[in-house]
Amino acid sequence: MKTDFGWSDVATLILYVLSFFLLWEWLRPIEQITETANVHFFVIFAGLSLLLYYFEVNWIISGAIKTVFIVVVLQNLYFDVPLIGQGEWIGDFTSSVGESVVMTVQQNWGGVSDLFRSLLFFVLLWLTAYLMNYWLAVRKQMFLFYLFTVIYITILDTFSPYDGSMAIVRVILFGFLLLGLLGLQRMADQERISLSMNQLQRWLLPLAILIAFSSAAAYAAPKAEPVWPDPVPFLTSFGEGSGSGSGGVNRLGYGVDDSELGGSFVGDETKVFEATVEGDQYWRIETKDTYTGKGWEQSREAENLTPFTVNEPAPLSLSRIDEESETQTVSIDVDLTYDHLVYPYAPDQVVSADVDEFRLNPVTEKITSVQGEELVELGEYEWEFREPRYSLQALRNTTGLGEAADSMAPYLQLPENLPERIRELTLDITESEDNWYDKAKAVEGYFSRSGFIYEQEDVPVPEGDEDYVDQFLFETQRGYCDNYSTSMVVMLRSIDIPARWVKGYTEGEVIESLGDGRSVYEVTNNNAHSWVEVFFPEIGWVPFEPTVSFSNNISLNYDLDLDSETETPETPEETETPEPEAPEPLEEDAGVIGDTDDDGSSGTGFLESVRNFVAENRLMLFLVSVILVLTGTVLYRRRNRWMPYVLIRYYRSQKGSEVYPKAYASLLKQLKRYGLRRKETQTLSAYAREVDNFFGTHEMSRLTDQYERILYRREDPKDKWSNMRELWEDLIKKTTG
Structure with missing residues (x-):
C-alpha cells in the first residue's frame, strides 16, 4: 500500500480523478435512457474502486471492501429488513442469485431478477475500473477509452432522449487534460526523472489554458452547414419503435403518434399475433378525427371509458348488421403484446380472455384490457363476431346526413388553410355521381386510375406550411397507406361527406390451413395499415381501401336489398375488378415473411426468432457483451x-x-x-x-x-x-x- 507521496503521486492522483470523471459520463445517461434507478450507488462504487487502485491496496483487502459494498447496497435496495439482526434476507439473496444464474444458462433472460442484474452491473464496473487502472498505471495510455467515451456520448445524444451537449464539452476538457498529463508521465518515465511541483505547473497550466481557449473558440465560432446528407434517419429506422414518425425513415408497426406523417420506412417482419379464423379480416385498433395539415390527432378526450367483461356484448356498433348473419369466432395468439385489443368488423363479444374487464374508448373506439385498475397485456383472447352485410340500395340512396348532421361535425373537420385545389379536384372526380357511395368509390378508384405509385423509399415530408395531402396529390403522387388514406378522408370531407382515419392491420399471411374452413394467419409489423371509413346514416361506418395494390378484402358481402320490380344494379366494383397483385415483399402490409423451404418451414423463421430474442434482451446482451469484451481485453493485456x-x-x-x-x-x-x-x-x-x-x-x-x-x-x-x-x-x- 502506498505510504509516501511526492509530486509524481499528486500527478497520478489527478489522473485517477480525471479518469473517474470520464467513467462518470458513462453512468450519467443510464437513469434517463433505462429503467435503472439509484445510479449514485454505482457512481460511488466506481470512485471507490479507482481510489483503492490508486492507493495500491492489497487485492485481497480491496476485493473484500468492494464485495461488502456491493452486498450492503443490494441488501438496502432489495430487502426491507435490517442488514444486521435478521438473517432471512441472506437466504433470499443467495436464492435469487442462484435462480438467475440458472435462468441465464437457460437463456431465459426475462426471468433474471433485478437483484442479479444490479449485481452484474457492479461486476461490470469492477472490471472497468480494473482495466482503467491497468491503462493508467502500466500502459499510461487512455486514448482508446477516451475515444469510446466520445463515441458513446454522441450515439446517445443522436439516438436517445439524452442531451449530450454539455457532456461532450466535459469529456473534451477532462479527456485532453488526461491525455496531456499521461504524455508528461510517459516522458518522465522514459527519462527516469521525478516530477516536481514546478514542472507540473509549467506543463498543466499552459495545457489547461490551451484546452479552455480552443473549446471556447470552437463553441463560439460559426458552424458551416453539413456537406453530406444526414445518415441518422436511415440508421434510426433499425432502432426500436415504429409507425409514422416525424419525417425520417420509419419502421413499420403500430405506433401512437401520428401528428407528423410522411417520410420513408423500412419493413419489419416481427410477428405481432396469429389469428385463427375463417376468411380474411382487417384487424381494427382505433380511429382519429382531426387532420392538422401534417398528420392526425384526436380532437377530444373521452369523458368516461365504457367497461364490459368476457361474454358480455361489446358496446361497439360500427354499422347495422343483418341479424341473420352467422356468427364466427377468431382466436388471437399474441406475440408482441400491447394493452389494447385488435378486433374484426362487427365484434359481438369477447368469449375468452384472462382479464377482469375491458374498457372501450367511445371517441377513438380503442379497447384496452384491465386487471384491477392497471392496464395489462394479454397473451391470447377470443372474439365472437359476425360478417357485416351492407345494402347496396341503402348505400346508393345516401345523399345527405339528415338528423345525424350535428354528431358528424368532428368527421367533417378540415384545417382553415387547406388548399382549395384539393376540393376542386374532388369535385371534378365526383361530378358525374349523384350519391355518397358512388362519390366515395370514385375517389377510392382515382389513385389507381391516375398513375399514383405505392412507394416506401424516398417519400418526402411536407416542409413549412406545405400541406401533407396537397403535396401527395399534386407533387409527389407516390407514398404508402398513410398518404392514400389521409388523402381520401380529406377529399371526402372537402365535399361534405363525413369520413375518418382508421388504424390497425391487414389480414396477414396464411401459414396453415386447418381443413375445417379456418386458417391460421400470421400478422407482422409489415401488416400495420391505415384505411378509410365513410359514414352512411342508414348503415353506419363502411370501410374503403384507397391504397394502390391493396384490395378491400374485409369479407364485405354486399346484400343487394332491392325491390324485385327495379332493375338489378351493377355488381359492386369489388366483385368486378380482378384481384390486384400482392405488394412486393417488405412493402407495407404485404405480410410476406420469407420463402418456404422444401419441408414447408419458413426460411426466415430462425432469423426472425434471433431478431425477437435480441429485441427482448438488449440490455442483458449489452452487459454480457461488454463483460466479455473487457474480460478478453484484460486477458490479452x-x-x-x-x-x-x-x-x-x-x-x-x-x-x-x-x-x-x-x-x-x-x-x-x-x-x-x-x-x-x-x-x-x-x-x-x-x-x-x-x-x-x-x-x-x-x-x-x-x-x-x-x-x-x-x-x-x-x-x-x-x-x-x-x-x-x-x-x-x-x-x-x-x-x-
Missing part, C-alpha cells in the same frame, strides 16, 4: 502472465525434431511480450547475455548455444528438447512476474 503456462503444457506433449526450434522461437516471443526486446542488429548470443543479466542466470545462454548448434552446425535436434526442456520451462516461468 495480461497474456504475458498466463501464456507461459499454456506454452509449457503444449510443448510437454510435443515430440520430434522440430520441437526445440519452435519452443525457442516461442521463448523469444514471450521475452518480447515481457519487455525484453531484441534489437534488430543484435546477435542471439548478445541478446542471451542481456536476458541472463536481467534475470541473474545463465539459462538463456545455454538455450541459445544449443539452438545455434542446431541452426549452424546442423546437429540433430531430436535429443536437444529432452535435455533442455526443464531449463526452458524455468526461464519462461520467470517472465510471468
Whole structure:
C-alpha cells in the first residue's frame, strides 16, 4: 500500500480523478435512457474502486471492501429488513442469485431478477475500473477509452432522449487534460526523472489554458452547414419503435403518434399475433378525427371509458348488421403484446380472455384490457363476431346526413388553410355521381386510375406550411397507406361527406390451413395499415381501401336489398375488378415473411426468432457483451502472465525434431511480450547475455548455444528438447512476474 507521496503521486492522483470523471459520463445517461434507478450507488462504487487502485491496496483487502459494498447496497435496495439482526434476507439473496444464474444458462433472460442484474452491473464496473487502472498505471495510455467515451456520448445524444451537449464539452476538457498529463508521465518515465511541483505547473497550466481557449473558440465560432446528407434517419429506422414518425425513415408497426406523417420506412417482419379464423379480416385498433395539415390527432378526450367483461356484448356498433348473419369466432395468439385489443368488423363479444374487464374508448373506439385498475397485456383472447352485410340500395340512396348532421361535425373537420385545389379536384372526380357511395368509390378508384405509385423509399415530408395531402396529390403522387388514406378522408370531407382515419392491420399471411374452413394467419409489423371509413346514416361506418395494390378484402358481402320490380344494379366494383397483385415483399402490409423451404418451414423463421430474442434482451446482451469484451481485453493485456503456462503444457506433449526450434522461437516471443526486446542488429548470443543479466542466470545462454548448434552446425535436434526442456520451462516461468 502506498505510504509516501511526492509530486509524481499528486500527478497520478489527478489522473485517477480525471479518469473517474470520464467513467462518470458513462453512468450519467443510464437513469434517463433505462429503467435503472439509484445510479449514485454505482457512481460511488466506481470512485471507490479507482481510489483503492490508486492507493495500491492489497487485492485481497480491496476485493473484500468492494464485495461488502456491493452486498450492503443490494441488501438496502432489495430487502426491507435490517442488514444486521435478521438473517432471512441472506437466504433470499443467495436464492435469487442462484435462480438467475440458472435462468441465464437457460437463456431465459426475462426471468433474471433485478437483484442479479444490479449485481452484474457492479461486476461490470469492477472490471472497468480494473482495466482503467491497468491503462493508467502500466500502459499510461487512455486514448482508446477516451475515444469510446466520445463515441458513446454522441450515439446517445443522436439516438436517445439524452442531451449530450454539455457532456461532450466535459469529456473534451477532462479527456485532453488526461491525455496531456499521461504524455508528461510517459516522458518522465522514459527519462527516469521525478516530477516536481514546478514542472507540473509549467506543463498543466499552459495545457489547461490551451484546452479552455480552443473549446471556447470552437463553441463560439460559426458552424458551416453539413456537406453530406444526414445518415441518422436511415440508421434510426433499425432502432426500436415504429409507425409514422416525424419525417425520417420509419419502421413499420403500430405506433401512437401520428401528428407528423410522411417520410420513408423500412419493413419489419416481427410477428405481432396469429389469428385463427375463417376468411380474411382487417384487424381494427382505433380511429382519429382531426387532420392538422401534417398528420392526425384526436380532437377530444373521452369523458368516461365504457367497461364490459368476457361474454358480455361489446358496446361497439360500427354499422347495422343483418341479424341473420352467422356468427364466427377468431382466436388471437399474441406475440408482441400491447394493452389494447385488435378486433374484426362487427365484434359481438369477447368469449375468452384472462382479464377482469375491458374498457372501450367511445371517441377513438380503442379497447384496452384491465386487471384491477392497471392496464395489462394479454397473451391470447377470443372474439365472437359476425360478417357485416351492407345494402347496396341503402348505400346508393345516401345523399345527405339528415338528423345525424350535428354528431358528424368532428368527421367533417378540415384545417382553415387547406388548399382549395384539393376540393376542386374532388369535385371534378365526383361530378358525374349523384350519391355518397358512388362519390366515395370514385375517389377510392382515382389513385389507381391516375398513375399514383405505392412507394416506401424516398417519400418526402411536407416542409413549412406545405400541406401533407396537397403535396401527395399534386407533387409527389407516390407514398404508402398513410398518404392514400389521409388523402381520401380529406377529399371526402372537402365535399361534405363525413369520413375518418382508421388504424390497425391487414389480414396477414396464411401459414396453415386447418381443413375445417379456418386458417391460421400470421400478422407482422409489415401488416400495420391505415384505411378509410365513410359514414352512411342508414348503415353506419363502411370501410374503403384507397391504397394502390391493396384490395378491400374485409369479407364485405354486399346484400343487394332491392325491390324485385327495379332493375338489378351493377355488381359492386369489388366483385368486378380482378384481384390486384400482392405488394412486393417488405412493402407495407404485404405480410410476406420469407420463402418456404422444401419441408414447408419458413426460411426466415430462425432469423426472425434471433431478431425477437435480441429485441427482448438488449440490455442483458449489452452487459454480457461488454463483460466479455473487457474480460478478453484484460486477458490479452495480461497474456504475458498466463501464456507461459499454456506454452509449457503444449510443448510437454510435443515430440520430434522440430520441437526445440519452435519452443525457442516461442521463448523469444514471450521475452518480447515481457519487455525484453531484441534489437534488430543484435546477435542471439548478445541478446542471451542481456536476458541472463536481467534475470541473474545463465539459462538463456545455454538455450541459445544449443539452438545455434542446431541452426549452424546442423546437429540433430531430436535429443536437444529432452535435455533442455526443464531449463526452458524455468526461464519462461520467470517472465510471468
